[in-house]
Amino acid sequence: MAKKVPVQVTLNGEERAEFVESGATLLNALRGRFGDTSPKGGCHQGTCGACSVIIDGELKLSCLTLAEACDGAEIVTTAGLATNSAMHPLQRAFAEGFAAQCGFCTPGMIMAAKALLDQKPDPTREDVIEALSGNICRCTGYEPIIQAVLAAAAASPHKAA
Amino acid sequence: MIRLAKEYFADQRDDDLKQLGQAFHRSDVPGHVTGKTNYFADRSFPGMLHLKMVRSPHHHARIRSIDTSEAEKHPGVARVLTHKDVPHNVYTILILIQIGPEDEQVLAADKVRWKGEAVVAVLADSERAAQEAAAKVKVDYEVLPAVLDMEAALKPGAPIVNEYHGQNYYRYDSGACRKVRFGDVEKGFAEADHILEQTYRSSPIEQAPAETTGCIVVPEGNDRFTCYTNTQALFFSLDNTSIILQMPGHKLRFVGGTVGGGFGGKVDVTTEPIAILASKLTGRPVSFIYSREEEMQVSSPRAAETIVIKDGVMNDGRIVARYVKGYTDAGAYSRHSPYGAQKGAAHYPGPYTIENVWADTYCVYTNRTPSSAMRGFGVTIADFALEVQMDKLARLIGMDPLEFRFINAYRDGDMKAHRQPTEGAALIECMQEASKAANWPVAEKYLRMSSYKGG
């Protein structure tokens, strides 16, 4: 039996502690012990972006991150974006702009977009393309996704600030 | 931009379709954007085993022996499965609609016929243990000469790829190929002002869905099994599993629905039977999920095709004869390819009315990854070839390629080469709109044409 190690994180604002297998990826730990299946495993080798999460404010591929290395970290996933059942502006923009077909790439796309808007609330189209360049979508086509991110930025309340 | 062109065929409907032209939200989108949508792999069960497949490293080889003893001893391994464990090991998907013979092994017994074919299934407590144990399975192969393209497969004396067929092509009730015979092509060619023969080739194409193929099986404790799967063909999978495992259908409950991209790549029956068998033999939940590498290398792609088209055309733009030979590379096993090749035969005149047509389509076996469905398989590559051919024909007679298509477009009432009368044709109207949208003007007389005969 593989050795278990304790991992304590703030996951979507909530203090959580779990024992995970030593050597487990953050993706498998989140989807398994932590019970958050919003990050998806499309490749488990750092090429598709479906597993993207935000760790301490930075966009990361959870399939290439060791769970035990995240002890003490603050992690945000797509499952944590909606507040009091109200969707986050990005989620609304993706839903309204038909930016999610099968939906498998969507949580990763939204994380990449959030990481961008957190840094740059008023991005150019080129900024958006650059920010999404690590995320593969096989169904929707990238244009509606780019448009959704731009629409969310335009609708963002802290834009004026 | 979508425009509802209500002026066309206005006499064919009472304009009472309230939903058309309205934007509606899809019911599944809130789940997608909040991460709440449940894909099959978003479940885990206590005591779940992970299945890893030992696959053939050779295109074609005889199996001399399989030694699983070291793998069985590996820590965490619960069970190792070989062909001996599979009740009905040789199957074919389309047997459900009487398209045989059964020609494919669930787990290879005496031979492997493509690089990637499943040989031994290893089940362990963790993915890592399953992978490590799979590396300890010893298979002794005698490598055989492989056939890697259709031309080689059809040469006299070529090694036989699949003994269940006896020759390297599928034998239809019509013989070595599907045939369409309409009018008299020889007479058509004799009358034609020009004849153009071209060969078109395509490579296999991987569907590459974002979510890889797989399933999770849970034993319900009463000899019944629930299978959460991302198959695109739920009942094909259930019925084939029932045949392979010799289990009545009421013992199998398949839960599907949400698929993380399929594009045809998830219609084969590759994970469910073996995962359910593993669950039955161990009494534990089993997860069998393709790695990205398996998805790209092992899951069935769109078939490679070779298409030879010979057309006779008049200086006034009419195509008077079309002769086609189409070849579909099924890979080592039939799966859905006999059907795909057959679809091509009916399709080859394209959306054009041609009085003399001769089409032969072959489903060919090679030692390549079995191919299967992908977005319009059987006609998509055919259309590529046909439309490139149309452009070449137009150039040959010095005619505008769009006007050339108006001249040959099928219209309501025209008999198609496979003896289906044309109904509800809208090609002319689509081309009229396309001509405006693309700013590609055509002569006034083509804008006055209609798909209605006499129009």
Ligand code: FES
């Ligand atoms: S699963 Fe992490 S990049 Fe694909």
Ligand code: FES
């Ligand atoms: S919506 Fe299917 S992969 Fe992006």
